[in-house]
Amino acid sequence: MWMYLGLLAALFLGLHNLCKKHAVQGNEVFPVLLGTISAGFLLILPFYLGSIWNPDYMQKIGFYITSIPWTTHGFIFIKSMIMAASWVLAYQALKHLPITIVTPIRSAGPFFTFIGAIFIYQEKPNPLQWVGFFLIIFSVLLYSKIGKKEGINFKRNKWIFAIIGATFLGASSGLYDKFLIQNLSLNPQTLQFWFCFYTILILLIILSITWFPYADKRKAFKFRWSIPAVGILLQTADYFYFKALQDPDALIMLLSAIKRSQILIAVVVGGLLFKEQNKRKKLVPLFGILLGVFLILYS
Template sequence: MLTWMFLSVISALLLGFYDSAKKMAVNKNAVPIVLLCSVSIGAVLYLPLMTVSVITPDLIQADWLRIKSLSWSQHGLVLAKSLLVGASWTLAFTALKHLPLSIGAPIRATSPFWTILIAVSLLGERPRPIQWAGMLIVLFGFWCFTLVGRREGVRFFRDRSVLLMVIATLLGSCSSIYDKWLLQRLEPITLQAWFTVYLVPVMVPLALWWHRASRRGEIRSPDGTPAVFHWRRSIALVSPLLIAADAFYFIALSDPDAMVSVVSVVRRCSVVVALAFGASALSEANFRAKSLCVGVILLGVVILTWKP
């Protein structure tokens, strides 16, 4: 258990830095173009490894780094994951553009609740009582963020951006369950590489629509000026951070003993990094109250990972 749990914690830390870079990238920017740029960078990072794996696979000594070829049916399965994640990311990036990071990240982090329900009802997973207690405490900490959000004028049941983030979270939970199923059939590096490449054509149609609409003046910024895309260095960090976070996540999930319900909860503790970044770099409000919520989450994680 310690191996896949340790990998999950590393994934959570990297995911927190990814959320921070994502917020900087989409702030007052064109979400579809940001998405296309970031996924294209990710695909470019994987192409050399994919090329070597096909042409001269013997050059890659470590088998876990060798990207395998897929059958047509397997390509279809990976493409389905890319479509699912692409929809989730589009909604999440759009919501995060308008929400404070310290609010948007915790909403996204509620995905373990939905993942647990799906995993228990469909996969037959049975976490131990102490793990149930830890997960409930973590979810309670996430719920506390809804109370803090009211102080910043974010009405969780009326705000459009909140609704988009909730839908994105539900899609993300479905993706977590799908990941567990896929990783019993595909190796982690193979799934991650092909999934990253397929994200590019998935994102192209939305980016083309935005480009054409913006040129016709149909899309405008909140101040009424034509919407434009701004290149930022943070865009270049989004994919590398996510690739690293997903690498640890996929390897953890590929362990037959790993429980997707537990891995998902630990992974979403990336909210700690997002909170710290939101307070220090973005000067977001209510840091003390949000810190208490994070304290509750950390308590839940300690109980969750406790091994008597």
């Protein structure tokens, strides 16, 4: 069951990436990020209020947000700091790079998760899983050569380093999620609510330094329908992902790889919508990544 939940998470993540590209194009990154997280927070806020006013009903429908000790708040705050840094880097990179380059690089995230799962959680891959993961990494390297044809030098472009850093931080957060869900026994909606809350606080601090004091930057910001859509789609994807992690049999290394099937939406649909170059050539490494995911699922 957890694999199917992972595929649902991938579906909503793919749609989330398309909306995110639309939201950041020619726009200020930090307020866009604050807007998306705030939209996700408002989506979950009724569950929190319902858990206070009518806890029995919220427990009945499965969306009860539990009370947690301050130490657990501290652990969630750490996740918020990790993901805030990852999103800042990712949004900046997405603003300056084609979505058909950014998304495949982020698809290397399962490799970092894979290594962490082996050493931290002692998850044991079989030979087919090894092949699948290295096939994903090889396919990402193919994307780097295609990127050079679009004027993107992977060794000198700072936005490439930004998206690589974002990918590493995102993978670290994925490993941390398993600890929060399984070791601390957090349910998805409780984790999502407090995660959004603390991330908004972090972003407000960043914006108070980099954006709020500057009138020209505030005027340059353009609100688009895709900004709240990004937050709503992300929280929906995270809910299915966290539900999958609640299964004690769920392997974070495989779940992380399954989520990368979102690349199908980003490369095929995104390439058509944003009219990016070399779409046909990008289908070759795309096939490699999908084959890697298939080998993991098949194994």
